Amino acid sequence: MKKILLELVLTIAVIVAVWFGLSQVDWMKLFNIRQTTQNTEEKIGDLFWKMLKNSETEITSDSIVAPIDSILIRICKANSIDRKKIKLHLLRKDEINAFALPGNHLVVYSGLITSCENEAELCGVIGHELAHIEKNHVMNKLVKEIGLSVLISISTGNGNSEAIKSALKQISSSAYDRKLETEADLTAVDYLEKAGIDPEPFANFLYRLADQSKNLPSQIYWISSHPESKERAEKIIERIKGNSFPKPEGKDSLRFERLKEKVNKGL
Amino acid sequence: MITTLKFQYEPDEHEAEKASNSYVMSMVAIMGGLPMPVINLIATFFFYLGNRKGTFYVRWHCTQALLSQLFLIPFNSAGFWWTISIIFTPETISSKYIAYMITLFIFNLIEFVATIYTAIVTRKGQHVEWWVIGGLTNLICKA
Numbered sequence A: 001m002k003k004i005l006l007e008l009v010l011t012i013a014v015i016v017a018v019w020f021g022l023s024q025v026d027w028m029k030l031f032n033i034r035q036t037t038q039n040t041e042e043k044i045g046d047l048f049w050k051m052l053k054n055s056e057t058e059i060t061s062d063s064i065v066a067p068i069d070s071i072l073i074r075i076c077k078a079n080s081i082d083r084k085k086i087k088l089h090l091l092r093k094d095e096i097n098a099f100a101l102p103g104n105h106l107v108v109y110s111g112l113i114t115s116c117e118n119e120a121e122l123c124g125v126i127g128h129e130l131a132h133i134e135k136n137h138v139m140n141k142l143v144k145e146i147g148l149s150v151l152i153s154i155s156t157g158n159g160n161s162e163a164i165k166s167a168l169k170q171i172s173s174s175a176y177d178r179k180l181e182t183e184a185d186l187t188a189v190d191y192l193e194k195a196g197i198d199p200e201p202f203a204n205f206l207y208r209l210a211d212q213s214k215n216l217p218s219q220i221y222w223i224s225s226h227p228e229s230k231e232r233a234e235k236i237i238e239r240i241k242g243n244s245f246p247k248p249e250g251k252d253s254l255r256f257e258r259l260k261e262k263v264n265k266g267l
Numbered sequence B: 001m002i003t004t005l006k007f008q009y010e011p012d013e014h015e016a017e018k019a020s021n022s023y024v025m026s027m028v029a030i031m032g033g034l035p036m037p038v039i040n041l042i043a044t045f046f047f048y049l050g051n052r053k054g055t056f057y058v059r060w061h062c063t064q065a066l067l068s069q070l071f072l073i074p075f076n077s078a079g080f081w082w083t084i085s086i087i088f089t090p091e092t093i094s095s096k097y098i099a100y101m102i103t104l105f106i107f108n109l110i111e112f113v114a115t116i117y118t119a120i121v122t123r124k125g126q127h128v129e130w131w132v133i134g135g136l137t138n139l140i141c142k143a
Helices: A003-025 A031-053 A062-078 A110-115 A118-136 A137-146 A150-155 A162-172 A176-193 A201-212 A229-240 A251-266 B013-033 B038-051 B058-086 B093-122 B133-140
Strands: A087-092 A096-102 A103-108 B001-004 B125-128
Touching: A003 A062, A003 B058, A003 B093, A031 A087, A031 A096, A031 A103, A031 A118, A031 A137, A031 A150, A031 A162, A031 B001, A062 A087, A062 A096, A062 A118, A062 A201, A062 B038, A087 A110, A087 A150, A087 B001, A096 A118, A096 A137, A103 A118, A103 A176, A110 A118, A118 A137, A118 A176, A118 B093, A137 A162, A137 A201, A137 B038, A150 A162, A176 A201, A176 A229, A201 A229, A251 B013, B001 B093, B013 B058, B038 B058, B038 B125, B058 B125, B125 B133
Parallel strands: A087 A103
Antiparallel strands: A096 A103, B001 B125
Protein backbone atom coordinates (compact mmCIF):
# COMPACT_ATOMS: atom_id res chain seq x y z
CA MET A 1 0.00 0.00 0.00
CA LYS A 2 2.85 2.36 0.94
CA LYS A 3 4.53 1.67 -2.39
CA ILE A 4 1.32 2.54 -4.31
CA LEU A 5 0.86 5.77 -2.36
CA LEU A 6 4.47 6.73 -3.01
CA GLU A 7 4.06 6.00 -6.73
CA LEU A 8 0.83 8.01 -6.78
CA VAL A 9 2.39 11.03 -5.05
CA LEU A 10 5.40 10.79 -7.36
CA THR A 11 3.19 10.70 -10.48
CA ILE A 12 1.14 13.70 -9.36
CA ALA A 13 4.39 15.51 -8.50
CA VAL A 14 5.71 14.80 -12.02
CA ILE A 15 2.48 16.15 -13.59
CA VAL A 16 2.63 19.31 -11.45
CA ALA A 17 6.37 19.72 -12.19
CA VAL A 18 5.76 19.44 -15.95
CA TRP A 19 2.96 22.01 -15.67
CA PHE A 20 5.12 24.32 -13.59
CA GLY A 21 8.04 23.93 -16.01
CA LEU A 22 5.86 24.64 -19.05
CA SER A 23 4.30 27.64 -17.25
CA GLN A 24 7.72 29.31 -17.25
CA VAL A 25 7.43 29.73 -21.01
CA ASP A 26 5.57 32.87 -22.13
CA TRP A 27 3.13 31.02 -24.41
CA MET A 28 1.04 34.16 -24.90
CA LYS A 29 4.02 35.89 -26.48
CA LEU A 30 5.16 32.77 -28.32
CA PHE A 31 1.76 32.27 -29.96
CA ASN A 32 1.27 36.03 -30.31
CA ILE A 33 -2.09 35.71 -28.52
CA ARG A 34 -2.09 39.01 -26.64
CA GLN A 35 -1.13 40.96 -29.74
CA THR A 36 -3.85 39.30 -31.86
CA THR A 37 -6.48 39.91 -29.17
CA GLN A 38 -5.38 43.53 -28.75
CA ASN A 39 -5.48 44.16 -32.48
CA THR A 40 -9.00 42.74 -32.76
CA GLU A 41 -10.12 44.75 -29.76
CA GLU A 42 -8.64 47.96 -31.10
CA LYS A 43 -10.20 47.49 -34.53
CA ILE A 44 -13.63 46.84 -33.03
CA GLY A 45 -13.29 49.78 -30.62
CA ASP A 46 -12.24 52.16 -33.38
CA LEU A 47 -15.12 51.00 -35.54
CA PHE A 48 -17.64 51.53 -32.72
CA TRP A 49 -16.21 54.96 -31.92
CA LYS A 50 -16.31 55.98 -35.59
CA MET A 51 -19.98 55.00 -35.75
CA LEU A 52 -20.80 56.90 -32.55
CA LYS A 53 -18.87 59.97 -33.68
CA ASN A 54 -20.80 60.06 -36.93
CA SER A 55 -24.16 59.86 -35.21
CA GLU A 56 -23.54 62.09 -32.16
CA THR A 57 -21.90 65.46 -31.49
CA GLU A 58 -18.49 65.24 -29.88
CA ILE A 59 -17.51 67.85 -27.30
CA THR A 60 -14.03 69.06 -28.08
CA SER A 61 -14.01 72.31 -26.10
CA ASP A 62 -10.94 72.36 -23.87
CA SER A 63 -12.83 74.06 -21.06
CA ILE A 64 -15.02 70.94 -20.74
CA VAL A 65 -12.63 68.18 -21.81
CA ALA A 66 -9.73 69.35 -19.61
CA PRO A 67 -11.55 69.08 -16.22
CA ILE A 68 -12.85 65.59 -17.08
CA ASP A 69 -9.40 64.64 -18.30
CA SER A 70 -7.87 65.87 -15.04
CA ILE A 71 -10.24 63.55 -13.11
CA LEU A 72 -9.12 60.65 -15.29
CA ILE A 73 -5.44 61.57 -14.86
CA ARG A 74 -5.88 61.76 -11.08
CA ILE A 75 -7.49 58.30 -10.85
CA CYS A 76 -5.04 56.73 -13.32
CA LYS A 77 -1.97 58.21 -11.62
CA ALA A 78 -3.03 57.03 -8.16
CA ASN A 79 -3.68 53.50 -9.47
CA SER A 80 -0.69 53.07 -11.80
CA ILE A 81 -2.92 52.95 -14.87
CA ASP A 82 -1.39 54.27 -18.08
CA ARG A 83 -3.53 57.34 -18.88
CA LYS A 84 -2.23 57.43 -22.45
CA LYS A 85 -3.92 54.16 -23.34
CA ILE A 86 -7.39 55.45 -22.35
CA LYS A 87 -9.18 57.27 -25.17
CA LEU A 88 -11.59 59.66 -23.49
CA HIS A 89 -14.53 60.97 -25.54
CA LEU A 90 -17.26 63.37 -24.47
CA LEU A 91 -20.52 63.39 -26.40
CA ARG A 92 -23.30 65.94 -26.27
CA LYS A 93 -26.37 63.92 -25.33
CA ASP A 94 -28.97 64.30 -22.60
CA GLU A 95 -28.91 60.65 -21.65
CA ILE A 96 -27.28 59.98 -18.29
CA ASN A 97 -24.75 57.50 -19.58
CA ALA A 98 -21.10 56.55 -19.68
CA PHE A 99 -19.64 53.36 -21.06
CA ALA A 100 -16.44 51.65 -22.06
CA LEU A 101 -15.83 50.40 -25.59
CA PRO A 102 -13.28 47.77 -26.65
CA GLY A 103 -9.80 49.13 -27.26
CA ASN A 104 -9.81 51.32 -24.09
CA HIS A 105 -12.34 53.89 -25.34
CA LEU A 106 -14.20 55.64 -22.52
CA VAL A 107 -17.32 57.53 -23.58
CA VAL A 108 -19.07 60.04 -21.28
CA TYR A 109 -22.34 61.76 -22.20
CA SER A 110 -22.93 65.37 -21.22
CA GLY A 111 -26.18 64.27 -19.54
CA LEU A 112 -24.14 62.36 -17.00
CA ILE A 113 -21.95 65.37 -16.15
CA THR A 114 -24.94 67.63 -15.58
CA SER A 115 -26.76 65.04 -13.48
CA CYS A 116 -23.87 64.69 -11.02
CA GLU A 117 -24.19 66.86 -7.94
CA ASN A 118 -20.47 66.98 -7.30
CA GLU A 119 -17.16 65.95 -8.81
CA ALA A 120 -16.82 62.86 -6.60
CA GLU A 121 -20.00 61.36 -8.13
CA LEU A 122 -18.55 61.75 -11.61
CA CYS A 123 -15.23 60.33 -10.37
CA GLY A 124 -17.14 57.24 -9.15
CA VAL A 125 -18.79 56.64 -12.52
CA ILE A 126 -15.51 57.21 -14.39
CA GLY A 127 -13.75 54.87 -11.93
CA HIS A 128 -16.45 52.25 -12.52
CA GLU A 129 -16.04 52.38 -16.32
CA LEU A 130 -12.25 52.40 -15.93
CA ALA A 131 -12.58 49.21 -13.87
CA HIS A 132 -14.56 47.58 -16.72
CA ILE A 133 -11.66 48.47 -19.05
CA GLU A 134 -8.92 47.33 -16.69
CA LYS A 135 -10.66 44.06 -15.81
CA ASN A 136 -11.24 43.24 -19.48
CA HIS A 137 -15.02 43.09 -18.94
CA VAL A 138 -15.82 44.82 -22.24
CA MET A 139 -14.57 42.14 -24.62
CA ASN A 140 -15.82 39.38 -22.35
CA LYS A 141 -19.30 40.84 -22.47
CA LEU A 142 -19.23 41.21 -26.25
CA VAL A 143 -17.90 37.68 -26.79
CA LYS A 144 -20.59 36.30 -24.51
CA GLU A 145 -23.47 38.29 -25.96
CA ILE A 146 -22.81 38.61 -29.65
CA GLY A 147 -20.31 35.77 -30.14
CA LEU A 148 -16.69 35.59 -31.16
CA SER A 149 -17.45 34.85 -34.81
CA VAL A 150 -19.50 38.06 -35.20
CA LEU A 151 -16.76 40.06 -33.47
CA ILE A 152 -14.09 38.63 -35.75
CA SER A 153 -16.19 39.36 -38.83
CA ILE A 154 -16.68 42.94 -37.56
CA SER A 155 -12.94 43.38 -36.91
CA THR A 156 -12.01 42.03 -40.33
CA GLY A 157 -14.42 44.41 -42.01
CA ASN A 158 -16.93 41.73 -43.02
CA GLY A 159 -19.58 42.64 -40.50
CA ASN A 160 -22.63 44.47 -41.78
CA SER A 161 -23.59 47.81 -40.26
CA GLU A 162 -26.64 46.26 -38.54
CA ALA A 163 -24.39 43.81 -36.68
CA ILE A 164 -22.09 46.66 -35.63
CA LYS A 165 -25.08 48.79 -34.51
CA SER A 166 -26.51 45.94 -32.49
CA ALA A 167 -23.13 45.23 -30.85
CA LEU A 168 -22.71 48.93 -30.06
CA LYS A 169 -26.18 49.02 -28.51
CA GLN A 170 -25.31 46.00 -26.36
CA ILE A 171 -22.18 47.64 -25.02
CA SER A 172 -23.61 51.13 -24.48
CA SER A 173 -27.03 50.43 -23.05
CA SER A 174 -27.14 47.02 -21.44
CA ALA A 175 -25.72 45.77 -18.19
CA TYR A 176 -22.81 43.51 -17.48
CA ASP A 177 -23.77 40.58 -15.28
CA ARG A 178 -24.17 41.25 -11.57
CA LYS A 179 -20.77 39.74 -10.67
CA LEU A 180 -18.94 42.02 -13.12
CA GLU A 181 -20.90 45.11 -12.04
CA THR A 182 -20.08 44.46 -8.38
CA GLU A 183 -16.44 43.86 -9.27
CA ALA A 184 -16.34 47.14 -11.21
CA ASP A 185 -18.02 49.00 -8.31
CA LEU A 186 -15.62 47.69 -5.71
CA THR A 187 -12.61 48.27 -7.97
CA ALA A 188 -13.86 51.83 -8.53
CA VAL A 189 -14.03 52.27 -4.75
CA ASP A 190 -10.39 51.12 -4.53
CA TYR A 191 -9.41 53.54 -7.29
CA LEU A 192 -11.18 56.42 -5.55
CA GLU A 193 -9.65 55.60 -2.17
CA LYS A 194 -6.16 55.52 -3.62
CA ALA A 195 -6.82 58.83 -5.36
CA GLY A 196 -8.00 60.34 -2.05
CA ILE A 197 -11.60 60.73 -3.25
CA ASP A 198 -14.53 59.88 -0.99
CA PRO A 199 -16.51 56.97 -2.58
CA GLU A 200 -19.68 57.79 -0.63
CA PRO A 201 -20.96 60.31 -3.22
CA PHE A 202 -20.69 57.50 -5.80
CA ALA A 203 -23.04 55.39 -3.68
CA ASN A 204 -25.32 58.44 -3.24
CA PHE A 205 -25.38 58.88 -6.99
CA LEU A 206 -26.59 55.29 -7.40
CA TYR A 207 -29.28 55.80 -4.74
CA ARG A 208 -30.48 59.05 -6.26
CA LEU A 209 -30.62 57.81 -9.83
CA ALA A 210 -32.36 54.61 -8.76
CA ASP A 211 -35.14 56.80 -7.35
CA GLN A 212 -35.23 59.14 -10.34
CA SER A 213 -35.29 56.28 -12.82
CA LYS A 214 -38.79 55.41 -11.63
CA ASN A 215 -40.01 58.65 -13.22
CA LEU A 216 -37.62 59.04 -16.14
CA PRO A 217 -36.47 55.55 -17.06
CA SER A 218 -35.64 56.23 -20.70
CA GLN A 219 -33.24 59.09 -19.93
CA ILE A 220 -31.22 57.39 -17.27
CA TYR A 221 -29.37 54.83 -19.32
CA TRP A 222 -26.51 54.36 -16.91
CA ILE A 223 -28.87 53.31 -14.17
CA SER A 224 -31.28 51.29 -16.31
CA SER A 225 -28.28 49.47 -17.72
CA HIS A 226 -26.97 48.92 -14.20
CA PRO A 227 -29.76 47.15 -12.31
CA GLU A 228 -29.97 46.56 -8.57
CA SER A 229 -28.51 50.02 -8.02
CA LYS A 230 -29.66 50.33 -4.42
CA GLU A 231 -28.15 46.98 -3.58
CA ARG A 232 -24.91 48.08 -5.24
CA ALA A 233 -24.91 51.38 -3.35
CA GLU A 234 -25.32 49.46 -0.10
CA LYS A 235 -22.35 47.27 -0.96
CA ILE A 236 -20.23 50.37 -1.54
CA ILE A 237 -21.32 51.89 1.77
CA GLU A 238 -20.58 48.58 3.50
CA ARG A 239 -17.13 48.45 1.91
CA ILE A 240 -16.11 51.98 3.02
CA LYS A 241 -17.64 51.78 6.49
CA GLY A 242 -15.25 53.26 9.07
CA ASN A 243 -12.92 54.84 6.48
CA SER A 244 -12.44 58.59 6.50
CA PHE A 245 -11.74 60.73 3.47
CA PRO A 246 -10.78 64.38 2.96
CA LYS A 247 -13.86 66.53 2.42
CA PRO A 248 -13.95 68.40 -0.91
CA GLU A 249 -12.98 72.04 -0.70
CA GLY A 250 -15.35 74.86 -1.64
CA LYS A 251 -13.29 75.75 -4.70
CA ASP A 252 -13.71 72.16 -5.98
CA SER A 253 -17.50 72.38 -5.92
CA LEU A 254 -17.36 75.82 -7.50
CA ARG A 255 -15.15 74.45 -10.28
CA PHE A 256 -17.56 71.58 -10.87
CA GLU A 257 -20.57 73.92 -10.94
CA ARG A 258 -18.77 76.04 -13.56
CA LEU A 259 -18.10 72.91 -15.60
CA LYS A 260 -21.80 71.96 -15.46
CA GLU A 261 -22.74 75.46 -16.55
CA LYS A 262 -20.43 75.24 -19.53
CA VAL A 263 -21.85 71.84 -20.48
CA ASN A 264 -25.39 73.22 -20.18
CA LYS A 265 -24.57 76.24 -22.29
CA GLY A 266 -22.97 74.01 -24.87
CA LEU A 267 -19.59 75.75 -24.71
CA MET B 1 5.97 2.73 -16.42
CA ILE B 2 4.71 -0.62 -17.73
CA THR B 3 6.14 -3.86 -16.33
CA THR B 4 5.63 -7.26 -17.96
CA LEU B 5 5.09 -9.86 -15.24
CA LYS B 6 4.11 -13.49 -15.04
CA PHE B 7 0.42 -13.97 -14.26
CA GLN B 8 -0.81 -16.55 -11.71
CA TYR B 9 -1.82 -18.85 -14.58
CA GLU B 10 -1.50 -18.99 -18.34
CA PRO B 11 -4.60 -17.27 -19.83
CA ASP B 12 -6.20 -18.98 -22.79
CA GLU B 13 -6.87 -17.37 -26.19
CA HIS B 14 -10.45 -16.38 -25.31
CA GLU B 15 -9.39 -14.61 -22.09
CA ALA B 16 -6.53 -12.76 -23.81
CA GLU B 17 -8.97 -11.45 -26.41
CA LYS B 18 -11.45 -10.19 -23.82
CA ALA B 19 -8.73 -8.60 -21.68
CA SER B 20 -7.30 -6.88 -24.75
CA ASN B 21 -10.78 -5.67 -25.73
CA SER B 22 -11.13 -3.74 -22.46
CA TYR B 23 -8.21 -1.53 -23.58
CA VAL B 24 -9.45 -1.35 -27.18
CA MET B 25 -12.83 -0.24 -25.83
CA SER B 26 -11.32 2.70 -23.98
CA MET B 27 -9.28 3.72 -27.04
CA VAL B 28 -12.25 3.65 -29.41
CA ALA B 29 -14.25 5.63 -26.89
CA ILE B 30 -11.45 8.21 -26.62
CA MET B 31 -11.72 8.80 -30.37
CA GLY B 32 -15.51 8.94 -30.25
CA GLY B 33 -15.70 10.84 -26.99
CA LEU B 34 -13.36 13.74 -27.60
CA PRO B 35 -13.54 16.46 -26.35
CA MET B 36 -15.58 14.98 -23.50
CA PRO B 37 -13.09 12.63 -21.83
CA VAL B 38 -15.78 11.25 -19.51
CA ILE B 39 -17.28 9.22 -22.37
CA ASN B 40 -14.37 6.76 -22.52
CA LEU B 41 -14.63 6.34 -18.77
CA ILE B 42 -18.33 5.46 -19.07
CA ALA B 43 -17.63 3.04 -21.93
CA THR B 44 -14.85 1.31 -20.00
CA PHE B 45 -17.06 1.17 -16.91
CA PHE B 46 -19.82 -0.66 -18.79
CA PHE B 47 -17.30 -3.04 -20.27
CA TYR B 48 -16.01 -3.65 -16.75
CA LEU B 49 -19.57 -4.32 -15.49
CA GLY B 50 -20.13 -6.79 -18.29
CA ASN B 51 -16.98 -8.70 -17.41
CA ARG B 52 -16.88 -8.55 -13.65
CA LYS B 53 -17.95 -12.20 -13.52
CA GLY B 54 -15.31 -13.21 -16.05
CA THR B 55 -12.12 -15.10 -15.34
CA PHE B 56 -9.50 -13.55 -13.07
CA TYR B 57 -7.24 -12.49 -15.99
CA VAL B 58 -10.13 -10.74 -17.76
CA ARG B 59 -11.38 -9.09 -14.56
CA TRP B 60 -7.88 -7.94 -13.66
CA HIS B 61 -7.31 -6.21 -16.99
CA CYS B 62 -10.81 -4.72 -17.13
CA THR B 63 -10.11 -3.20 -13.70
CA GLN B 64 -6.71 -1.86 -14.78
CA ALA B 65 -8.31 -0.34 -17.93
CA LEU B 66 -11.02 1.31 -15.80
CA LEU B 67 -8.57 2.68 -13.24
CA SER B 68 -6.31 4.00 -15.98
CA GLN B 69 -9.27 5.99 -17.30
CA LEU B 70 -10.16 7.21 -13.82
CA PHE B 71 -6.66 8.44 -13.10
CA LEU B 72 -6.64 11.31 -15.58
CA ILE B 73 -10.30 12.24 -15.08
CA PRO B 74 -9.68 14.86 -12.35
CA PHE B 75 -6.92 16.49 -14.42
CA ASN B 76 -9.00 16.41 -17.63
CA SER B 77 -12.07 17.74 -15.81
CA ALA B 78 -10.06 20.63 -14.36
CA GLY B 79 -8.87 21.44 -17.89
CA PHE B 80 -12.40 21.17 -19.27
CA TRP B 81 -13.91 23.53 -16.65
CA TRP B 82 -10.98 25.93 -16.95
CA THR B 83 -11.74 26.16 -20.69
CA ILE B 84 -15.45 26.68 -20.00
CA SER B 85 -14.64 29.45 -17.52
CA ILE B 86 -12.47 31.17 -20.15
CA ILE B 87 -15.33 31.06 -22.64
CA PHE B 88 -18.15 32.03 -20.30
CA THR B 89 -16.62 34.08 -17.47
CA PRO B 90 -14.18 37.01 -17.23
CA GLU B 91 -11.32 34.51 -16.83
CA THR B 92 -8.82 35.09 -19.62
CA ILE B 93 -6.46 32.81 -21.50
CA SER B 94 -2.98 32.79 -19.93
CA SER B 95 0.40 31.09 -20.28
CA LYS B 96 -0.48 29.00 -17.22
CA TYR B 97 -3.63 27.73 -18.97
CA ILE B 98 -1.76 26.91 -22.18
CA ALA B 99 0.94 25.13 -20.13
CA TYR B 100 -1.77 23.10 -18.36
CA MET B 101 -3.36 22.12 -21.67
CA ILE B 102 0.02 21.03 -23.07
CA THR B 103 0.66 19.02 -19.88
CA LEU B 104 -2.76 17.37 -20.27
CA PHE B 105 -2.00 16.59 -23.90
CA ILE B 106 1.36 15.00 -23.01
CA PHE B 107 -0.06 12.79 -20.25
CA ASN B 108 -3.16 11.83 -22.23
CA LEU B 109 -0.86 10.90 -25.12
CA ILE B 110 1.32 8.79 -22.82
CA GLU B 111 -1.81 7.05 -21.54
CA PHE B 112 -3.09 6.54 -25.09
CA VAL B 113 0.19 4.97 -26.27
CA ALA B 114 0.36 2.83 -23.11
CA THR B 115 -3.22 1.68 -23.76
CA ILE B 116 -2.38 0.63 -27.35
CA TYR B 117 0.74 -1.20 -26.16
CA THR B 118 -1.17 -2.97 -23.39
CA ALA B 119 -3.97 -3.97 -25.76
CA ILE B 120 -1.39 -5.57 -28.06
CA VAL B 121 0.54 -7.49 -25.40
CA THR B 122 -2.50 -8.68 -23.46
CA ARG B 123 -3.86 -10.02 -26.77
CA LYS B 124 -0.74 -12.20 -26.83
CA GLY B 125 -1.62 -13.47 -23.38
CA GLN B 126 1.12 -11.55 -21.60
CA HIS B 127 0.43 -9.79 -18.30
CA VAL B 128 1.45 -6.16 -17.90
CA GLU B 129 1.07 -3.93 -14.88
CA TRP B 130 1.04 -0.13 -15.09
CA TRP B 131 2.90 2.14 -12.71
CA VAL B 132 0.53 3.00 -9.80
CA ILE B 133 -2.52 1.55 -11.59
CA GLY B 134 -1.16 -2.03 -11.52
CA GLY B 135 -0.62 -1.87 -7.76
CA LEU B 136 -4.10 -0.41 -7.20
CA THR B 137 -5.62 -3.14 -9.40
CA ASN B 138 -3.86 -5.81 -7.32
CA LEU B 139 -5.46 -4.29 -4.22
CA ILE B 140 -8.97 -4.24 -5.71
CA CYS B 141 -8.99 -7.38 -7.82
CA LYS B 142 -8.57 -10.62 -5.90
CA ALA B 143 -8.45 -14.12 -7.38
